[in-house]
Amino acid sequence: MSIDAKGRLAMPKNHRDKLEENGVRELVVTADPSRCLLVYPKPMWEEVEKKVNELPNSSKYTRIIQRLYIGYATDIELDGTGRMLLPNELREYAGLDRKGVLIGQGKKFELWDERTWEIESEKWKQQVNDLNPADMPVELQNISF
Numbered sequence: 001m002s003i004d005a006k007g008r009l010a011m012p013k014n015h016r017d018k019l020e021e022n023g024v025r026e027l028v029v030t031a032d033p034s035r036c037l038l039v040y041p042k043p044m045w046e047e048v049e050k051k052v053n054e055l056p057n058s059s060k061y062t063r064i065i066q067r068l069y070i071g072y073a074t075d076i077e078l079d080g081t082g083r084m085l086l087p088n089e090l091r092e093y094a095g096l097d098r099k100g101v102l103i104g105q106g107k108k109f110e111l112w113d114e115r116t117w118e119i120e121s122e123k124w125k126q127q128v129n130d131l132n133p134a135d136m137p138v139e140l141q142n143i144s145f
Contacts, residue, residue, distance in 0.1 A: 031072035
């Protein structure tokens with residue numbers, strides 16, 4: 001998907017339709033440690049934000065995550081044509097220039113630079129082949145894929 005010179009990205013119609021069915025026009029975009037952007041429907045983000053803010057910040061790791069997720073969180077609204085304007089700071093963080101990949105992840109989306117997505121998804125495919133089923137968390141063992 002294309003990102004125009006002003007940083008606008010069109011939400012794919014199937015995703016836009018689903019958001020509209022649920023009355024969602026407001027989104028929150030934030031940075032992820034993987035160098036992609038996370039795009040949340042506003043109501044989902046409010047749940048995540050509450051959980052992240054409630055974490056005890058005595059841990060350096062927790063403070064970093066709070067600064068990243070909360071600090072970069074930016075409210076955006078889909079315009080009349082279903083486009084979202086991505087702030088320059090977030091585009092730079094994720095290395096987004098002209099081509100992006102928007103991946104549905106249940107209650108949120110991940111927005112990747114196209115080239116970064118290609119590299120990372122190849123790594124993940126290889127990692128799946130290297131996984132030892134004995135190391136699978138119990139939570140995943142109970143899900144039938």
